[in-house]
Amino acid sequence: MLTRLANPARFMRASTTALPWLGAASAVVIAIGLVWALVFAPPDYQQGESVRIMFIHVPAAWMALSVYLFVAVASATFLVWRHPLAEIAAQAAAPIGAAFTAVCLATGSLWGRPMWGTWWVWDARLTSVLVLFFLYLGYIALVNAFDDQSRGARAGSLLALVGVVNLPIIKFSVDWWNTLHQPASVLRLGAPTIYISMLLPLFVMTIGFWLLFGWLLLLRMRTALNARKAHALRLYAQPASRAADPAAANAGGAPGLAVTP
Amino acid sequence: MTSAIARWLAMGGYAVYVWPAYGVTCLVLGGLVLYCWQRHRHSSTELARLQQQLGRRE
Numbered sequence: 001m002l003t004r005l006a007n008p009a010r011f012m013r014a015s016t017t018a019l020p021w022l023g024a025a026s027a028v029v030i031a032i033g034l035v036w037a038l039v040f041a042p043p044d045y046q047q048g049e050s051v052r053i054m055f056i057h058v059p060a061a062w063m064a065l066s067v068y069l070f071v072a073v074a075s076a077t078f079l080v081w082r083h084p085l086a087e088i089a090a091q092a093a094a095p096i097g098a099a100f101t102a103v104c105l106a107t108g109s110l111w112g113r114p115m116w117g118t119w120w121v122w123d124a125r126l127t128s129v130l131v132l133f134f135l136y137l138g139y140i141a142l143v144n145a146f147d148d149q150s151r152g153a154r155a156g157s158l159l160a161l162v163g164v165v166n167l168p169i170i171k172f173s174v175d176w177w178n179t180l181h182q183p184a185s186v187l188r189l190g191a192p193t194i195y196i197s198m199l200l201p202l203f204v205m206t207i208g209f210w211l212l213f214g215w216l217l218l219l220r221m222r223t224a225l226n227a228r229k230a231h232a233l234r235l236y237a238q239p240a241s242r243a244a245d246p247a248a249a250n251a252g253g254a255p256g257l258a259v260t261p
Numbered sequence: 262m263t264s265a266i267a268r269w270l271a272m273g274g275y276a277v278y279v280w281p282a283y284g285v286t287c288l289v290l291g292g293l294v295l296y297c298w299q300r301h302r303h304s305s306t307e308l309a310r311l312q313q314q315l316g317r318r319e
Contacts, residue, residue, distance in 0.1 A: 034283075038283070039269070043273060048273045048274070048275060049272040049273035049274070049275045049279060050272075050273075050275040050278055050279060052272070052279050053278065053279055053282040053283075056282065056283065056286045057282070060286070095293070096293065099289050099290060099293045102289055103285065103286050103289050103290065106282070106285045106286075106289075107282040107285065107286060110278045110279075110281055110282040110285070111278065111282065113278060114275055114278050212290065212294075216293065216294065216297055219297050219298065219301045220297055220300075220301075222301055222304075222305075223297070223300050223301045223304045226301075226304035226305055226307070226308045227304050227308075229308055230304070230307055230308045230311050233308075233311045233312065233315060234311065236315075237311075237314075237315055
């Protein structure tokens with residue numbers, strides 16, 4: 001399935017079909033999750049109604065980590081097999097991951113103020129997630145920093161791989177250090193320590209975020225493929241101006257990408 | 262009825278934290294959706310225009 005789709009033309013056809021379904025599904029699931037989280041979920045016995053922030057904070061945090069892993073795996077695939085779709089997938093996913101990380105940090109801060117009495121502490125969990133946010137931004141900046149697009153892609157992929165070290169640090173920071181952030185209550189050995197009435201809306205929201213990620217990923221990958229195809233067509237149409245401006249010939253090129261105009 | 266809605270909006274005294282949290286999320290994710298959607302549309306029309314200009318079809 002994956003190897004079949006790993007062809008730009010086939011990917012475009014498959015994603016044309018998948019896009020509206022993914023979009024509709026994510027809208028419906030997120031709407032259900034929102035109503036559940038804001039209306040039907042019970043208030044916490046300690047946190048009161050402020051616990052409702054958790055229904056977006058926790059799924060956003062899970063997405064921040066998962067999307068980074070996705071970027072890293074796609075980057076490794078690109079570095080090893082030089083597959084252009086893997087490179088496009090990594091670059092398409094990174095801003096989505098950065099957005100989820102921003103949501104995680106902002107909502108966590110808004111929850112921390114009433115519950116901890118502070119917007120921010122430099123504890124291991126919060127700091128390592130902030131590092132994750134900067135890793136995303138660094139990756140995006142690095143990929144776009146070179147005139148030669150393939151060099152940017154390679155440098156960015158390396159950064160993404162090195163940054164993987166941060167993922168276990170985030171996950172286990174609450175066990176390794178004495179953090180203000182509470183330890184895991186869902187993804188832990190043994191059963192989750194929160195009630196099913198709160199677990200369910202949490203999971204619905206997580207599924208909704210995953211669907212949104214899938215939709216945005218396909219949309220952004222299609223955008224990148226369109227742009228590369230257009231760029232190649234422009235080069236093909238104007239060989240004279242390419243000779244006159246060698247910088248334009250290098251910028252944004254797609255080595256290894258079979259273009260079928 | 263109105264008091265039930267008012268009570269819900271008050272979020273047990275945490276309204277100033279809960280609603281901004283949901284607002285920020287909607288703003289960030291909604292903004293990303295709009296931005297990506299527009300860029301996708303623009304790239305599709307631009308490619309179609311180029312293909313037509315060059316007299317080529319897929």
